[in-house]
Structure formats: structure tokens, C-alpha cells
Amino acid sequence: MSVAVVKHPFVEALVSGGRALPAAPASWLNQRRAAALERANALSVPTTRNEEWRFTDLAPLTRLRVAAPAVAAGAVDVAPYVVPEAVARLVFVDGVPVPALNARCALPTGVMVGTLAAGLKTHATAIENHLARHAGFEQQLFAALNTAWLRDGAFVHISKNVALAEPLHILNIATREDTAACPRCLIVAESGAQCTIIEDYVTATGDAYFNNAVTEIVVAPNAQVRHVRAQRESLNAVHIATCAVSLAKDAAYISQSIAFGARLSRYNLDIVQQGEGARTEIDGLALISGKQVADTHSFMDHAFAHGRMIQLHKTIVGGEAHAVFNGKVMVREGAQLTNAAQQSRNLLLSSKARVDTKPQLEIFADDVKCAHGAAVGQLDAEQLFYLKSRGLPEAQARNLLTYAFGAEIVDRVPVKSLVAQFERAIMAQTGSGV
Amino acid sequence: MSTTAAIEQLVNQPYQHGFVTDIESETAPKGLNEDIIRFISAKKNEPEWLLEFRLKAYRHWLTMTPPEWPNVKYPPVDFQAITYYAAPKSKKKLKSMDEVDPELLKTFEKLGVPMNERAALAGVAVDVIFDSVSVATTYKQKLADVGIIFCSISEAVREHPELIRQYIGSVVPTGDNFYAALNSAVFTDGSFCFIPKGVKCPMELSTYFRINTQESGQFERTLIVAEEGASVSYLEGCTAPKFDTNQLHAAVVELVALDNADIKYSTVQNWYAGDEKGVGGIYNFVTKRGLCKGVNSRISWTQVETGSAITWKYPSCVLRGDNSVGEFYSVALTNHYQQADTGTKMIHIGKNTRSTIISKGISAGHSNNSYRGLVRIVPTAAGARNYSQCDSMLIGTKCGANTFPYIDVRNPTGKVEHEATTSKIGEDQLFYFQSRGIGAEEAVSMIINGFCKDVFQQLPMEFAVEATKLLGLKLEGSVG
Numbered sequence: 001m002s003v004a005v006v007k008h009p010f011v012e013a014l015v016s017g018g019r020a021l022p023a024a025p026a027s028w029l030n031q032r033r034a035a036a037l038e039r040a041n042a043l044s045v046p047t048t049r050n051e052e053w054r055f056t057d058l059a060p061l062t063r064l065r066v067a068a069p070a071v072a073a074g075a076v077d078v079a080p081y082v083v084p085e086a087v088a089r090l091v092f093v094d095g096v097p098v099p100a101l102n103a104r105c106a107l108p109t110g111v112m113v114g115t116l117a118a119g120l121k122t123h124a125t126a127i128e129n130h131l132a133r134h135a136g137f138e139q140q141l142f143a144a145l146n147t148a149w150l151r152d153g154a155f156v157h158i159s160k161n162v163a164l165a166e167p168l169h170i171l172n173i174a175t176r177e178d179t180a181a182c183p184r185c186l187i188v189a190e191s192g193a194q195c196t197i198i199e200d201y202v203t204a205t206g207d208a209y210f211n212n213a214v215t216e217i218v219v220a221p222n223a224q225v226r227h228v229r230a231q232r233e234s235l236n237a238v239h240i241a242t243c244a245v246s247l248a249k250d251a252a253y254i255s256q257s258i259a260f261g262a263r264l265s266r267y268n269l270d271i272v273q274q275g276e277g278a279r280t281e282i283d284g285l286a287l288i289s290g291k292q293v294a295d296t297h298s299f300m301d302h303a304f305a306h307g308r309m310i311q312l313h314k315t316i317v318g319g320e321a322h323a324v325f326n327g328k329v330m331v332r333e334g335a336q337l338t339n340a341a342q343q344s345r346n347l348l349l350s351s352k353a354r355v356d357t358k359p360q361l362e363i364f365a366d367d368v369k370c371a372h373g374a375a376v377g378q379l380d381a382e383q384l385f386y387l388k389s390r391g392l393p394e395a396q397a398r399n400l401l402t403y404a405f406g407a408e409i410v411d412r413v414p415v416k417s418l419v420a421q422f423e424r425a426i427m428a429q430t431g432s433g434v
Numbered sequence: 435m436s437t438t439a440a441i442e443q444l445v446n447q448p449y450q451h452g453f454v455t456d457i458e459s460e461t462a463p464k465g466l467n468e469d470i471i472r473f474i475s476a477k478k479n480e481p482e483w484l485l486e487f488r489l490k491a492y493r494h495w496l497t498m499t500p501p502e503w504p505n506v507k508y509p510p511v512d513f514q515a516i517t518y519y520a521a522p523k524s525k526k527k528l529k530s531m532d533e534v535d536p537e538l539l540k541t542f543e544k545l546g547v548p549m550n551e552r553a554a555l556a557g558v559a560v561d562v563i564f565d566s567v568s569v570a571t572t573y574k575q576k577l578a579d580v581g582i583i584f585c586s587i588s589e590a591v592r593e594h595p596e597l598i599r600q601y602i603g604s605v606v607p608t609g610d611n612f613y614a615a616l617n618s619a620v621f622t623d624g625s626f627c628f629i630p631k632g633v634k635c636p637m638e639l640s641t642y643f644r645i646n647t648q649e650s651g652q653f654e655r656t657l658i659v660a661e662e663g664a665s666v667s668y669l670e671g672c673t674a675p676k677f678d679t680n681q682l683h684a685a686v687v688e689l690v691a692l693d694n695a696d697i698k699y700s701t702v703q704n705w706y707a708g709d710e711k712g713v714g715g716i717y718n719f720v721t722k723r724g725l726c727k728g729v730n731s732r733i734s735w736t737q738v739e740t741g742s743a744i745t746w747k748y749p750s751c752v753l754r755g756d757n758s759v760g761e762f763y764s765v766a767l768t769n770h771y772q773q774a775d776t777g778t779k780m781i782h783i784g785k786n787t788r789s790t791i792i793s794k795g796i797s798a799g800h801s802n803n804s805y806r807g808l809v810r811i812v813p814t815a816a817g818a819r820n821y822s823q824c825d826s827m828l829i830g831t832k833c834g835a836n837t838f839p840y841i842d843v844r845n846p847t848g849k850v851e852h853e854a855t856t857s858k859i860g861e862d863q864l865f866y867f868q869s870r871g872i873g874a875e876e877a878v879s880m881i882i883n884g885f886c887k888d889v890f891q892q893l894p895m896e897f898a899v900e901a902t903k904l905l906g907l908k909l910e911g912s913v914g
Contacts, residue, residue, distance in 0.1 A: 051503060055842075333831065348846035351813065355844075359852070361837040366828035366858045374852040376811075376843040 010066050010210055013180055014145045015040055021151055026120060029150070032132045036147035043141040055324045055356040056295040060264045061238045066180035066210045076101065076173055081202050085415050086169035088113040090154050093173050095181030095211075097152055101171075110159030111195075113168055116186065119155035126157055126188050134216040134244035135270075142240045146182040146214040153184030158193035158223075167196040167228070167415050174233065177207035185215040189223040191248075196226040196414060201233055203261065208236040215243040219251035221275065226254045228413050230422070233261035235290065242268040249275025249304075256413050259286040259294050260425055269298040273335075277306040284311075284325075285409040287429055289318035289349075297326045302335040309340040314409055316402060316430075318349035328360040329372070335365050342372040347379070347405050349398075349430075402430040462519040468492065471619055474519045478588055478622075481595055491608035491618030498612045504775040505804040505836055506744050508717065511682055516652075518620045576636055582666075583628040584639065587655050590626035597628055601659050605688040605725045605752070613684040613746075614721040617653045621686065624655035629664035629695075638894045639668045654685040660695035662728065667698040669894060683742075685720045693728030693755065698736070700893055701749075702901060705741035712771025712800070715743025722749035726758035726784075734761035735778065736892040738901045740908050743772060748806065750779035753787035753815075760789040763889040765901075767908055768801030768833070777807035777824075777838075782815035782848065791822035794886050797833035798909060804836040811848035818845065824854040827885055829878075829909070879906035 015037065024030050045062065046053040076093055078101050083089070090113060091101035097115045107113065112123060119127055137144035154170045172183045187197055199215060211233060219225050225245075233239045239262040245253050259265055271280055286294035300309050315323035323346060331338045346355040359372040379401045387397035403426050410422040462473050471492055475485040500510070577584055583594060591598050608618040629635055660666055670687075683705070689697050699722075708715025718741075724733035735749035751760030762778035780789035789809070797803035803826065811818045826835035837854045859881050867877030883890070883902050890898045 336831075346843070348843060348848075351846055353844075353846060355841070357841045358839060359837075359854070360839075361826075361854060361856060362834065363826065363828065363836065363856050364834045366831050366833070368828075368856060368858075370856040372837070372852075372854050374839065374841050374850070376841060376848065376850040378846040378849075 010061060010064055010180060011040070011045060011141075011145065013067050014149055014182070014212070021149070026124070026128065028128055029131070033148055033150055036132070036137045036144045036150075039137050040141065040144040040148045043139070043144060045141060052297065052326075055322070056264070056266060056293060058264070060293075061210060061240075064178070064208055064210055064238060066178050076175055076204055078171065078173070081171055081173070081200065083167065083169045083198060083200075083415060084417055085167055086198065087164070087166040089169040089171060090114070091171045091173065092154070092183055094175055094179050095172070095183050108162060108164065110162035111164055112155065112157040114155055116153045116155045116184065119157065119186075123155070123157050127155065127186065130188055130216060130218050131186050132216075134218065134246050134272075135214045135242050136244070140242065140268075142212050143214055143242050146184060146212050146242075149182040150184055153186065156187045156195065156197060158189045158195045160190040161192040163194040164196070167198050169198045169200060172201045172211070172213070174201070174203045174209050174211060174237065175205055177205065177209060180210040180212065183211060183213040185213070187215070187217045187225060189219050189225050191220040191222055193220070193223045194225075196228070198228045198230070198415060198418065200230045201239065201261075203232065203234040203237065206234050206236060208238075208263070209234065210238045211240070213239070213241040215241070217243065217245045217253065219245065219247050219253055221248045222250050223248070224252040224254070226414055227256075228415060228418060229255065229257035230418065231257070231259040231261055231265055231267070232425070233265070235261060235263060235292065237262045239265040241266070242270070245269070245271040247271065247273050247275070247278035247280065250277040251275070252279040254281040256283045256285075256409060257296070258410065258413075258422055259284075259288070259296070260429070262292065262294070264293045266295040267297070269296070270301075271299065272301045273303050273307050276304045278304070278308075280307075280309040282309075282311045283409045283412055284313040285406055286315040286317075286323050287406060287426055288316070288321040288323060289429060290321060291319065292321040293324070294321070295324035295326075299328045300330065300340065302329070302331045302338045302340065305334065305336045305338070307335060307338045307340070309338075309342075311342045312409065313344050314405065315346045315355060316349065316406055317346065317353040317355055318429075320350075320352040322354040322356070325357045326360070327358070327372070328362065329370060331361075331363045331365050331368050331370060333364045336367045338365065338368040338370065340368070340370045344372075344374040345405075346374075346376040347402065348376065349378070349402065399427070399430045403427060462517060464517050465514040466492075466516070466518055466620065470518055474620060474622065477519060478591070480591060483599060484591060487603060487608065488619050491615050494609035495612065495615035495619055498609075498615060500612050504746050504806070505802065505838070506746060506773040506775050508744055511717070513616070516682065518653075519622060573637065580633050580636060581630045582633060582635060583626065585626055587621070587624040587626050587657065594626075594628070597659065598626065598657070601657055601688070601690055603688075605690060605723045606686050606721050611721060613719040614686050617655060617684045617686040617721070621653045621655040624657070624685070626656075627658040627666065627668060629660045629666045631661040632663040634664070635666040639666060652683055654683070656685070656687040658688070658697055658699070659690045660692065660697050662693045663695060664692075665696035667700070667894065669700045669702070669897060682717045683719065687720070687722040687749075689724035689733055691724065691726050691728060691731035691733050691758075694730045695728060696732045697724065698734045699724070699749070700897065701735075701737040701739075702893075702897060702904070703737070703739050703741050703745070704904065707741045707770065707772050708743040710770050712743070715772070716741070717744045718742035718747065719744075720747035722747060723752065724750065724760070725752045726755050726760060726787075728758070729755040729784070730757045731755050732759040732761070734763070734892070736763045736889065737765070737776075738889070738893070738904070739764070739766040739774060739776060740904055745772075745774040745776050747776050748779055750781070751789060752781045752783065753789065753818075754783045756784040757786045758784055759787070762789075762791045762793070763892045764793045765796070765886045765889045765905070766794070766803055766805075767796045767905055768798070768803045769908055770799040770801060772799075772801040774802070775804040775806055777805045779808040780810070780820060782809075782811045782818035782820070784815060786817040787815055788819045789821075791820070791824070792888050793822075793824040794889055795824070795826040795835055796829065796882060796885070796905075797826070797835050798829040800832045802834040802836070804838060805854075806838040806840075808840040808842065809850055809852070810842040811845050811850065813844045815845050816847045818848040820848075820850045822852040824852075825885065826854070826856040827882070828856065828858050875910070878909065882906075882909065
């Protein structure tokens with residue numbers, strides 16, 4: 001009996017786009033692309049019968065008629081997205097680097113910010129060692145599609161013991177309807193290095209398009225990477241992203257991922273410990289309404305002792321929106337003295353809003369401290385009453401409480417101008433009476 | 435009607451290929467097909483509708499595949515290698531307590547099982563047990579006086595077909611899941627309990643049940659119905675170790691609570707878990723579900739799971755009536771190579787429904803213990819409330835403890851809270867006990883009982899005492 005493989009237009013478009021790519025200068029890259037292409041061809045599109053996609057229906061994506069983007073992009077104004085604190089900005093329009101829109105101040109030696117193509121000339125070994133090595137594509141259709149498509153992307157390399165206090169801004173702008181883009185990003189922090197990366201997805205259009213992003217972050221011993229991820233796609237777009245983080249001994253990864261946009265978004269955050277004592281702090285906020293679906297899947301793999309992890313994921317769900325959180329914490333045999341705490345907090349604002357949350361613990365070591373908690377509810381009636389007793393109108397009181405709920409995450413973002421932007425976005429959304 | 439007659443004729447005719455001999459006439463051949471189901475049904479003189487119920491379940495079962503999502507590993511079960519019907523053979527009765535296996539007696543001693551019950555549990559012929567016949571008869575009389583029906587499912591099908599027909603499969607439909615469908619097709623016996631309107635069951639049904647303990651069979655079916663304002667407490671199983679040659683057990687339990695009714699269902703499960711190497715042991719794949727059909731009804735599940743090589747069960751509550759309450763209290767202990775994937779489902783449909791989940795998992799040896807639970811609040815369940823707490827304790831470095839809660843909320847007035855922790859027995863706790871002159875093993879037993887207290891409090895008193903001792907017994911030698 002043969003199983004009919006259902007192919008969807010977006011898969012076809014990306015696979016044929018991958019085939020049409022010119023050969024890369026490095027043969028290992030061609031090999032990895034070919035391997036990914038083979039997997040992308042073999043894997044079927046996940047359905048809700050698949051446990052990992054149980055609550056997230058890919059229908060909005062399969063309905064999309066996307067094509068691989070044309071080479072030239074129109075003129076784009078980056079002014080609205082500028083982050084003044086950033087010392088360098090790398091711009092990609094519909095997945096294609098646009099050097100004319102880049103900006104940079106004088107960077108200390110040992111800091112490389114550029115495209116993968118440029119990086120291949122200066123940091124060939126680092127790229128070969130890490131690119132498409134961390135974001136597995138054997139079983140992951142979307143990572144395979146992205147890798148098969150790998151042409152260029154953002155590359156950040158911080159040399160040993162270089163601490164860069166100011167953030168680096170990687171700006172992805174979507175401008176056209178019915179395009180499919182595969183943004184790619186590789187961040188390597190050598191031992192003792194420190195940096196802050198802003199991975200930003202914005203839109204200049206309200207159209208439907210598909211962004212399929214993959215980011216790989218490599219944190220060497222004693223290094224620290226702060227990662228701010230903002231997903232502000234069009235409300236008709238589909239955004240699917242994978243971020244694979246590899247943490248060496250005593251490395252630290254601290255991230256805030258904020259999702260406001262997209263008709264359908266899915267963020268896979270996979271963190272693997274490669275040495276003892278690694279520290280992870282991951283926060284997430286999804287603020288959605290209308291018919292939006294925001295799905296976050298995080299996987300924290302503790303394979304070595306003394307790991308610490310703290311996670312707080314919040315969602316604010318209005319309209320008929322649907323938020324999904326699946327957080328898995330794995331403590332493998334031998335990962336003794338791991339300390340992991342995970343929280344999922346969800347606020348429902350309307351009668352048709354829906355939340356599915358599934359925090360998971362899998363523990364195979366006995367001397368550990370692991371806890372998780374999940375809560376779903378609406379605004380506290382007593383708090384509302386208190387604010388109203390102080391003369392605030394109902395709507396304003398609700399907005400204030402909703403804002404405060406979201407602000408806990410937003411305030412942790414280490415970039416002031418972004419905090420202000422996110423706060424305005426929360427106000428705008430809650431103010432529109434979701 | 436003519437088809438019924440034809441089927442009956444067909445089924446009742448002497449089997450021409452010779453397998454129906456005088457000795458084997460009570461046993462169906464191995465394997466499963468529609469003829470076997472007709473055979474079972476005919477053997478039990480079942481009405482036509484029940485045969486249809488079985489066949490419908492069987493046809494649905496054929497289209498299904500065994501679930502693969504539980505976090506347990508086992509070789510595929512060969513469903514054609516099972517004998518689906520064997521008339522209950524009368525076991526060789528022992529003449530006195532002296533003939534009982536001394537190991538078994540030692541276990542009774544440790545658990546503190548009352549003297550007169552030990553004999554019954556060990557299989558000593560009832561007539562040599564002092565006074566127990568009269569005890570059982572008294573109980574039966576007492577129940578009948580208030581109108582409670584408590585009998586085997588087969589008896590109920592004969593005596594009260596209208597009740598069975600109304601309620602069987604109403605909570606767990608025939609096609610609910612793979613093992614429930616199998617059970618619906620081939621169940622051979624089980625218990626039926628009906629508490630009429632306004633009646634509070636005068637005793638824990640456990641007391642009665644223990645004295646009348648009987649071979650429940652591989653595919654057990656239990657149905658409990660509590661009418662308006664009725665209440666009952668039912669206990670299944672017992673702490674005494676139970677050996678059984680059947681490896682696969684697929685039971686179905688259905689509870690129905692009408693307006694203001696209250697059902698409390700407690701389980702103590704200590705089936706053979708396999709040896710220290712994980713060889714043998716029973717696969718316990720059970721579907722248990724209660725329906726709070728009426729307003730203000732309440733269903734409470736309490737389970738202490740210590741046996742079986744693999745446990746796969748999720749006693750659930752469907753809270754349909756407004757203000758209904760669902761509760762789940764569980765202690766699951768796994769040792770050696772045991773695997774348990776257990777938890778609950780709370781489906782909130784009615785307004786102001788409330789549910790509480792308290793789950794305590796203890797894993798030792800090379801075992802794997804998972805909590806898997808679902809809390810769903812559908813759009814109609816305004817003001818629904820859930821509180822879940824899942825704690826795991828690991829003893830040793832080779833075992834695993836997992837928590838998989840699913841929370842699905844579609845009503846903003848719903849409030850769901852879930853908490854889970856994982857810990858081990860602290861060195862300092864042990865040190866404190868030892869400094870007070872309490873040995874390590876006893877200290878561990880005390881700490882574990884403290885850990886499980888919230889659940890044991892829900893058990894009928896005498897079982898709570900036995901369950902406490904049972905945990906200590908199961909963990910013997912795994913610490914220190």
C-alpha cells in the first residue's frame with residue numbers, strides 16, 4: 001500500500017526555489033542544502049494529528065499561494081523601525097540582504113556583523129562548524145525547507161572575551177504579497193564574549209505572505225548572548241520560525257520573544273546544554289486578537305549537571321484568537337542539581353478566545369529541583385473594582401490591568417526604545433477594545 | 435426477529451469441527467472475530483441489543499490502531515492469541531488457612547488485612563470461614579432493603595435490562611478508544627451498582643465487595659448509576675497482591691451521577707508487576723470515566739496504583755451538570771521496570787463546574803512514571819474552576835518522572851491553575867530522622883507517606899491504613 005504524500009503549494013514553491021539556487025561557493029554548504037532538500041521532499045506537512053502540531057492547524061498556510069520572491073525589492077523606508085541604541089543594523093527585505101539600508105557605527109575589533117556570504121570569506125571555519133548543524137532538519141519540515149533554500153543570511157561573530165554592550169539589530173522587512181522568504185541567522189559568541197541581538201520581523205504591507213525563519217545561536221564557555229526577538233508581521237502573514245541554541249559550559253542565554261503579529265505564527269525554541277552550569281532565562285509574550293493563532297514550543301534539554309533555567313511565558317488573547325504554549329523541560333540522566341522553573345500565564349479577554357497550554361517535565365535524574373506552573377484566567381474582578389472605585393472607567397481599568405500583565409515581560413527587554421515601542425503596541429491593541 | 439432466531443440457531447448448533455467437546459464447550463477458541471463475539475453473547479444468554487452493541491464495538495475496533503502517544507514501551511499485543519471467553523472455572527478450594535502460601539500470609543500480616551477477610555482473599559472455601567457467609571448475607575439484605583442493586587453485570591443484564599440498556603456505553607461510547615472498543619466487544623463480566631433516588635448507600639461498598647471478591651476476568655466492565663440525590667462510595671481492588679495469568683487487562687468503568695448525586699470511586703491496584711528484571715507483569719489498560727450529568731453532582735476518583743508492569747489509565751470526569759464537581763486524587767508508585775502513564779481528564783461543560791486534581795508520582799528503580807492530564811473548559815462552562823497539583827518524587831538515579839498536563843481553555847471566566855514539582859528525599863530530612871533514632875528505611879516510608887497524605891486522606895479509613903503500609907512494602911530495599 002502506498003501512502004499518497006500530500007504536497008502543498010508552499011512546499012512546492014520552496015522546493016523548486018531550492019532546486020533553482022545557484023551552487024554555493026563552499027561544497028559542504030551545497031551538500032547540506034542537498035541533504036535538506038531531500039528531507040523537505042520526503043517529509044509531509046504536519047497535521048493536527050501530529051502531537052507537536054495538535055493545536056495548530058496549518059490551514060492558513062496551505063491556503064496561501066506563495067512563490068519564491070523575485071530578486072529585486074522595491075524601495076523601503078526603514079525609519080519607522082530604527083533602534084537608536086543599536087550599533088549596527090543589517091536589513092533583509094523579503095529575505096534578501098539590502099546593504100544600502102544597513103547602518104553601522106565603529107565596532108570594536110573582534111565583532112563581525114554581516115551577511116553569511118561575507119562571513120564565508122572571513123570566518124569560514126566557524127560557519128562550516130555551526131551553520132545548519134544546530135537546527136535539525138531530519139524531522140522538521142520547515143527547518144529543512146529553510147536549509148534547502150539557504151542562500152544568504154545574517155551572521156554575527158563575537159571573538160573571545162569581547163563584550164559588546166550595545167545591541168545589534170537584524171531587521172527583516174516583508175514588503176510583498178504572496179512571497180515566501182526563508183530568513184536565516186547564525187550567531188556565534190566565542191568563549192567569554194557577550195552580545196545583545198535584536199532579531200526583528202516587521203512588515204511594510206498588510207498582505208498575506210510566508211516567512212520561514214531559522215536562527216542558530218552558539219554560546220561558547222562563559223559567553224553570554226541576550227536575544228530579543230520581535231515578531232511584528234502582517235496580520236495576514238504566516239510566520240514559522242525555529243531558533244536552536246547551543247550552550248557550552250557556564251554559558252548564558254537570555255531571551256525575550258514578543259509576538260504581536262501574523263495570522264498564524266509558530267516559534268520553536270530549542271535549547272541544548274553542551275556543558276555544565278549553563279544558565280537560561282527565556283521569556284515570552286504573545287498578544288493576539290481577531291483570528292490570530294500564536295504557538296510557542298520551547299524545548300530545554302538539560303544534559304549536564306548544575307544547569308539553571310527559568311522561563312515565563314505569557315499570552316494575552318482577545319477576539320477569537322488562539323494561543324498555544326508547549327514547554328518541555330528535559331532533565332537527562334546525570335544532569336544532577338538542575339534547577340528549572342517554568343511558568344505559563346494566560347489572560348483571556350473575550351468569550352471566544354482560546355488557550356492551550358502544556359508545560360511538560362521529563363526528568364531522569366533524582367537530585368534536581370524542577371517546577372512548572374500554568375494558569376489561565378481573566379482579569380481579576382477585585383482589581384478591576386479597585387481601579388473603578390478610584391474613578392477609572394471600566395475600559396481604562398481593563399486596559400491598565402492588561403497592560404500591566406504584559407509589561408512584566410516587556411520591561412525585561414534590555415533595549416529602552418524597544419520597550420517603549422512594545423508598550424505602545426500593547427496599549428494600541430488593548431485600547432482598541434479587544 | 436427472524437434474524438435473531440436464525441443467529442441463535444446458528445450459534446447454538448453443535449460445532450461440527452469437533453472443538454466443542456464436553457471439556458472445552460465452555461471455552462472459545464483463541465482469537466477474535468464476529469463468531470467469537472456471537473459465541474460469548476450466546477453463552478451469556480444476552481439479548482439481541484447487547485450483541486449488536488458488541489458487534490458495533492468490534493467493527494469499530496477493527497478500524498482502530500493501538501494508541502502510541504502514551505509514554506510507555508511494550509511489544510505489540512497479539513490480539514489473536516487471547517482466549518476471549520472461558521467460563522469461570524471453580525478454583526481448587528483450600529480447606530483451611532494452613533494450606534495457604536506462607537508468603538501470602540506474611541503479606542497479609544504486613545498489610546494488616548482483617549483476619550476474617552484474609553481467608554477469603556487467599557481462596558479458602560467460604561464455608562470454612564467463620565461467620566463470613568452470614569456477614570455477606572446480612573450486607574446483601576441491608577442493601578436490598580434500601581433498594582440498591584448491586585450485582586454482576588451479567589446478572590444485571592438478565593434482571594434489569596432496561597437500566598443496563600439505558601446506561602451502558604453512555605459515558606464511554608463503544609468507539610471511544612482502542613481498548614475501550616475491545617472491551618465493549620468482548621467484556622465478560624464486571625459489576626453493576628444502582629443507587630435509587632434519594633438513597634445514601636448505608637455502607638462503603640468495599641466492605642461487601644472484599645468478602646465477595648471474585649475473579650473479575652480480563653475484560654471487566656463496571657457501571658455505577660446514582661440517581662437524583664443518591665450517594666455511594668465504591669472501592670475496587672484491594673491491597674493484597676493479585677496474581678493473574680492474563681497479561682492484558684482492558685477494563686471499562688462508567689459512572690453516571692444525576693442531579694445532586696455523589697459517587698466516590700476508590701481503586702487500590704496491586705497487580706503483579708513483573709520481577710526485578712521487568713520480566714512478566716500485567717498490562718493494565720483501563721478506561722474510566724464519570725459523567726456528572728445532573729446539577730450539583732459530584733464524582734470523585736481516588737486511586738493508589740502500585741502494581742502492573744504497565745499502567746495506562748485516566749479516570750476522567752465529564753462535568754456536564756451546572757455546579758458539578760470532579761475530583762481526582764492519585765498516588766502512582768513505580769519500582770523496578772514498571773511503567774505508568776496515568777492521570778485524568780476534566781471536561782468542564784456546565785456552568786460553575788469545579789475540579790481538583792492532586793497527583794503524586796513516586797518512581798524508583800528503573801521505572802518510568804508519567805502524569806498526563808487534560809483540563810478542558812469549553813465555551814459554555816462559564817465560571818469553571820480547576821486546580822491541579824502534580825508532584826513527583828524520584829528515588830534513585832535510573833528512574834524517570836514526567837508531567838504532561840494539557841490545558842485547553844475556551845471561556846474567559848474559566849480559571850485554571852496547574853502546579854507541578856519534582857523532588858527527591860532530602861539528605862537533611864533523612865539525617866533528621868536518623869538523628870532521632872529512626873532507621874533509614876522507616877524514615878523513607880514516613881516521608882513518602884507525608885508526601886502522599888493528601889491522597890490517602892480521601893481513601894476509606896481501613897484502606898488508607900493498608901495503602902500506607904503497601905507503599906512501604908513496595909519500596910522495600912530500594913532505598914538506602
